[in-house]
Amino acid sequence: MTSISIEETEQFLPAFNADGLIPCVAVDDKSGAVLMMAWMNLEALQKTIESGIAHYWSRSRQELWKKGATSGALQSVVSAKIDCDQDTVLLAVTLQKPQQTCHTGRNTCFYRTIVPDSDSTSGLRLEAHNTD
Amino acid sequence: MTSISIEETEQFLPAFNADGLIPCVAVDDKSGAVLMMAWMNLEALQKTIESGIAHYWSRSRQELWKKGATSGALQSVVSAKIDCDQDTVLLAVTLQKPQQTCHTGRNTCFYRTIVPDSDSTSGLRLEAHNTD
Numbered sequence: 001m002t003s004i005s006i007e008e009t010e011q012f013l014p015a016f017n018a019d020g021l022i023p024c025v026a027v028d029d030k031s032g033a034v035l036m037m038a039w040m041n042l043e044a045l046q047k048t049i050e051s052g053i054a055h056y057w058s059r060s061r062q063e064l065w066k067k068g069a070t071s072g073a074l075q076s077v078v079s080a081k082i083d084c085d086q087d088t089v090l091l092a093v094t095l096q097k098p099q100q101t102c103h104t105g106r107n108t109c110f111y112r113t114i115v116p117d118s119d120s121t122s123g124l125r126l127e128a129h130n131t132d
Numbered sequence: 133m134t135s136i137s138i139e140e141t142e143q144f145l146p147a148f149n150a151d152g153l154i155p156c157v158a159v160d161d162k163s164g165a166v167l168m169m170a171w172m173n174l175e176a177l178q179k180t181i182e183s184g185i186a187h188y189w190s191r192s193r194q195e196l197w198k199k200g201a202t203s204g205a206l207q208s209v210v211s212a213k214i215d216c217d218q219d220t221v222l223l224a225v226t227l228q229k230p231q232q233t234c235h236t237g238r239n240t241c242f243y244r245t246i247v248p249d250s251d252s253t254s255g256l257r258l259e260a261h262n263t264d
């Protein structure tokens with residue numbers, strides 16, 4: 001690392017966590033809607049940039065995950081950015097099959113709102129809402 | 133947990149990591165632009181919902197972090213959502229001081245694009261771009 005700070009360098013110095021992973025947020029390039037959050041290792045990120053198709057690391061299956069490889073719900077990458085301290089990736093993607101963005105068959109993973117609930121231990125509950 | 137799956141329940145059952153934290157993505161409610169990613173513990177999330185002002189957990193300072201408490205760059209919460217497997221929070225916020233969203237004095241933390249670079253070890257480098 002030179003004297004240029006992590007915030008200003010053009011060196012790619014990703015801050016992977018102890019498991020070698022970095023969080024990645026995917027947004028719809030057209031609508032800007034946040035679609036999902038998943039994790040990448042270096043290989044997934046390299047393959048994403050090289051191929052232009054989003055690749056993640058499946059923590060449950062412990063393997064490289066080319067999203068949509070079986071379903072055809074591929075994510076084509078329009079841009080890949082990294083944040084100031086290089087510990088989060090942001091992908092802007094276009095979708096082949098928007099309804100298969102979430103494994104529940106929705107066009108986003110974020111379909112429930114967190115609301116106050118004095119009856120629950122945490123003081124919070126979820127409120128489901130329709131998505132397109 | 134009842135027989136309703138984690139994806140469909142209205143129970144708030146956040147999957148905090150081993151440090152008791154959950155990643156949180158903040159987007160600008162007006163433009164939809166992704167602003168930053170930070171972490172929350174349960175207290176930060178509760179305070180965010182109760183007060184309507186975004187609170188995070190500062191991993192570097194190991195303390196509750198009301199963003200903008202000193203600078204005035206508060207984030208007012210329009211909505212707070214959680215994803216299918218309840219391991220990521222998404223805030224839509226309005227900004228008092230957009231230029232102080234990032235500690236570098238930019239209106240987003242995502243101001244560098246990841247591009248191929250055959251000369252670097254990782255095969256990648258960053259390309260800075262202007263933000264508003």
